[in-house]
Amino acid sequence: MSAEGMRELVFIRHAPARHGGCLAGRRDVPADLPAAATLAALRAELGPLRVVASPALRCRQTAAALWPDQEPETDPRLWEQDFGEWEGLPFADLPDIGTLSASELAAHRPPRGESFADLCARATPAIAALAAGEGRVAVVAHAGIVRAALALATGSVPGALAFQVAPLSLTRLLALPGGGWSVAGVNRVCG
Secondary structure, X not given: OOOOOOEEXXXXXXXXXXXXXXXXXXXXXXXXXXXXXXXXXXXXXXXXXXXXXXXXXXXXXXXXXXXXOOOOEEOHHHOOOOOHHHOOOEHHHOOOOOOOOHHHHHHOOOOOOOOHHHXXXXXXXXXXXXXXXXXXXEEEEOHHHHHHHHHHHHOOHHXXXXXXXXXXXXXXXXXXXXXXXXXXXXXXXXX
């Protein structure tokens, strides 16, 4: 905890995924890592912190490129949303689900997959545990996990779907004493 009693969690979306134009979700595709200078600048800006990552290859590769001398912890609750039967489909072939409200979209489950609300229910305990620990933490994960953290911080699962989350962007959350949250920054792209 800092002097003010706040704990900083820095969420970093993985580097662009080599998904071949297909929905990746739970497919374990590699990252397309940027130049070393970009990674060095990001590492210098972040400074020392505890690193936790999704077990996905693209997240572990991003974490290893950012902190080559530090083995990240992994947590399976930080995997991306499971898109079920839609996994691996070309983006152009994804089914049209029509016009849905934010609440309906958050509750929508692809066949044999999970909804965004399901992802939030899975990831929230992991995020809360990180907020309860010691020191600054970097979480290298997926856009869905960053949005789940924003849902926790804002108290709105449907509202979190409105946030953009670019590859290698930073989202900073402060866990406040007593269980509250402060959103210090969203989708900040460095370099």
